[in-house]
Amino acid sequence: MITELKIIRVPIQTPTILPHTTTNCYLVGNEEECMLVDAGYDVPETKQLLEKAIAENKLAVPKYIVLTHSHPDHAPGVRQLMHWSPIVYCHQKEKQATLDAISPWTKLAFLNDGDSLTIGNEEITILHAPGHTSGQLNLYIPSLKVLLAGDNIVAEGTSWIGPPDGDMGDYLKTLTRLKQRDLKKIGPGHGVWVENPYEHIEFVMNRRLHRENQIKSLLEKHKQLTAENLTRMIYLELPHPSVFEFAKRTTEAHLVKLIKEGTVILEDTLYSLI
Numbered sequence: 204m205i206t207e208l209k210i211i212r213v214p215i216q217t218p219t220i221l222p223h224t225t226t227n228c229y230l231v232g233n234e235e236e237c238m239l240v241d242a243g244y245d246v247p248e249t250k251q252l253l254e255k256a257i258a259e260n261k262l263a264v265p266k267y268i269v270l271t272h273s274h275p276d277h278a279p280g281v282r283q284l285m286h287w288s289p290i291v292y293c294h295q296k297e298k299q300a301t302l303d304a305i306s307p308w309t310k311l312a313f314l315n316d317g318d319s320l321t322i323g324n325e326e327i328t329i330l331h332a333p334g335h336t337s338g339q340l341n342l343y344i345p346s347l348k349v350l351l352a353g354d355n356i357v358a359e360g361t362s363w364i365g366p367p368d369g370d371m372g373d374y375l376k377t378l379t380r381l382k383q384r385d386l387k388k389i390g391p392g393h394g395v396w397v398e399n400p401y402e403h404i405e406f407v408m409n410r411r412l413h414r415e416n417q418i419k420s421l422l423e424k425h426k427q428l429t430a431e432n433l434t435r436m437i438y439l440e441l442p443h444p445s446v447f448e449f450a451k452r453t454t455e456a457h458l459v460k461l462i463k464e465g466t467v468i469l470e471d472t473l474y475s476l477i
């Protein structure tokens with residue numbers, strides 16, 4: 204008898220960005236076959252927590268590890284899981300960054316938009332969903348109507364999007380595309396399950412459009428501003444000073460989008476409206 208797929212969220216302590224303190228790894232499978240989505244940080248707890256969850260939920264040892272992206276809170280945990288002899292997948296665009304993050308592991312396989320991986324007789328759909336990074340992979344599990352969204356979606360607040368790897372234009376297109384799926388819930392890169400997927404995606408899109416409008420009206424008022432000036436004016440309340448750099452990079456991602464659209468120009472370090 205084939206049992207239906209389970210998706211188990213395993214949060215792992217990582218040096219990520221506040222307000223989050225953990226990164227989610229997801230086990231997808233049953234007692235016959237299993238895969239892991241994201242591998243967390245390179246500490247022994249990663250292996251302990253994942254193997255505990257595998258045993259408790261009666262899952263097979265994962266045969267695949269899919270890395271949604273190469274960031275240090277998502278990929279290096281592969282080093283703790285080499286004894287599974289998994290096939291490790293990422294998107295070709297993040298090949299080098301992923302190799303750097305998981306070395307000495309050197310065997311990588313690649314997934315692209317529209318590919319699928321079969322687990323427990325079910326086809327899991329792979330989506331290339333650039334935005335947070337250029338090679339971001341998201342996964343859709345049709346029978347459960349679940350989207351594993353990597354860092355395109357986080358449970359609390361919004362993801363940071365920073366150039367050169369992050370692209371705000373791509374991000375908004377990706378969110379529009381993700382919203383078209385039949386969704387029951389979203390497994391975010393950080394934080395608890397998102398049970399109101401459409402509302403949450405709307406919230407993120409509205410936040411981004413709101414920030415874009417704020418940037419335009421601040422530039423209208425002050426004529427010329429640096430990305431740092433703009434960030435200080437926009438982000439009046441940050442959960443912690445360490446978040447400022449990520450807020451600034453998100454402001455820069457908005458500015459890059461506005462430059463590409465022909466609304467803003469950059470001279471030296473000063474941005475202004477055209």
Ligand SMILES: [Zn+2]
Pocket residue numbers: 219226274276277354392393
């Ligand atoms: Zn992350």
